[in-house]
Amino acid sequence: MLRLASASLAGTAIEFYDFFVYGTAAALVLGPLFFPSFSPLAGTLAAFATFGVGFLARPLGSAVFGHIGDRYGRRPVLLGSLLLTGLATVAVGCVPSYASIGAAAPVLLLLLRFLQGLGLGGEWGGAVLLTAEHAPEGRRGLWSSFPQTGPAVGFLLANGLMLGLSATLTDGQFTAWGWRVPFWAAGLLALAGLWLRRSVEETPQFRALAETGGRAEAPLTEVVRGHWRLLLLTGGALAVGYAVFYSVTTWSLAYATEHLRVERTVMLACVMAAVALKALATPVMAVLGDRYGRRPLCLAGCTACALWMFPFVALLRTADPLLMTAGCFVALLGMVAMFAVVGAYLPELYAPRIRCTGAAVGYNLGGVLGGALTPIVATALADGSGPPWGVAVYLTGVALVSLVCFALLPETNPALVRAKEAAGAGTTAGAAEAAAPA
Structure with missing residues (x-):
């Protein structure tokens, strides 16, 4: 399990490194380089619009790779998604600026960002099922939290490299070529990830499906027709985690540097410290999910996020590094209470024959x-x-909104579900005995 979970963590870390390095570049340099005729605000908005295209591509990627995962196995998904995202990220670092090729520059940026999202949409389902379908039942949440720690590791890699370059290069050097280096480094990381995953075994549950002929012919069609309500609820439930994470890691970076005049390196360091603490909290929350259930952790996380957003903005406005770090960390702590357990939660909501598609599409929605x-x-x-x-x-x-969606979802922790069913059966038997004639 440790070897499998490590391969899963490494893959998601590399894939999310690719995804996050774009977000950081969008907040810092892409606006002036690729949309120079826009005002500073409009340029930032345009850069964030290309950033958003990656998210729009992710459900499509989860549908394509989910079909592969449910029909041909989880392992091909792990390799194909990593290769696609890595190649697209390296190519972003090679795109000439608007000054060199004109309008073709933002168009190429948009296309490559779409391919990044396509690959990442497939990565999560394959990585999570690798651990969830191998893990022992009582520790499924813990082992499935390994790929959920990958995004934090990828973020720290991406922003650590950006921070180092930003601190050692002049503004002119960073704008001219320094921002491209993290994108080029993605090629080496992708090769390392493919090497780590080369010997990963297919999951037992998929092998059983293949042997018995239980694989779905059209997984996406089956998910949409038979589980559309579940799909919408999981998408709505997870929306707050994404909103909070990208507010902390992307929007706050742009806001603090542009409006509050906080040094770029200072704000990067604040956000990185908060994300590092989030990574440490992930396995702790996952263990709590194994003990007390997936749904209670998710409801608590949503509630914490709802209560903390005004203090988060107030602390950000102080421009004090310690207070900004504290505001970002507490926001991410609410988010991680949910996302630490969804690696086990979402696969448990779907039958094995459509699990790769259902869990991945819901997550990326x-x-x-x-x-x-x-x-x-x-x-x-x-x-x-x-x-x-x-x-x-x-x-x-x-x-x-996410709180309501989680409230409408069932608990899936196998031990708790069995205990509830046993209690229900006992109550029913007791009632029947009491009602029976003497």
Whole structure:
């Protein structure tokens, strides 16, 4: 399990490195380089729009790779998605700026971002099922939290490299070529990930399906027709996690550097510290999910996010590094209470024959609802000299919607489900005995 979980973590870390390095570049340099005729605000909005395209591609990627995973196995998904995302990321680092090739530059940027999202949409389902379908029942949440730790590791790799380059290069050097280096480094990371995953075995549950002929012929059709309500609920439930994460890691970076005049390196360090603490909290939350259930953790996380968004904005406005780090960390702690357990939660909601498609599409639908629009909406709402309370209102609203969606989902922790069923059976038997004639 440790070897499998490590391969899963490494893959998601590399894939999310590719995804996050674009978000950081969008917040810092892509606007002036690829949309120079726009105002600074419009340029940032346009850069975030290309960032959002990756989210729109993710459900499509989860449908394509989910079909492969449910028909041909989880292992091909792990290799194909990693290769696609890695190649697209390296290519982003090679795209000439608007000054060199004109309008073709943002078009190429848009296309490559779409391919990034396509690959990442397939990665999550394959990585999570690798651990969830191998793990022992009582520790499924813990082992499935390994790929959920990957995004934090990928973020730290991406922003650590950006921070190092930003601190050692002049602004002119960073804008001219320094921002491209993290994209080129993605090629080496992708090769390392493929080497780690070369000997990964197919999961026992898929092998059993293949042997018995139980594989779905059209997984996406089966999911949409038979489980559309579940799909919408999981997408809505996960929206707040994406909204909070990208508000902290992408929007706050742009807002602090542009509106509060915080040094780029200082704000990167604040966000990275908060994300590092989030990574440490992930396995702890997963263990709690194994003990007390997936649904209670998710409800608690949504509630925490709803209550914290106004303090988060207030602390960000102080421009004090310690207070900004604290605000970001508490926001991410609410988010991780949910996302630490969804690696086990979502696969448990779907039957094995459609699990790769159902879990991946639901997860990435949440990305569209919560991640694609949040940096754009937040940037537009924060346009002005006053506190961006509109951002807090927006994020609180998303948290409340997700809270309702989680409340409508069932508990899936196998031990708790069995205990509830046994208690229900005992109550029914007791009632029948009491009602029976003496």
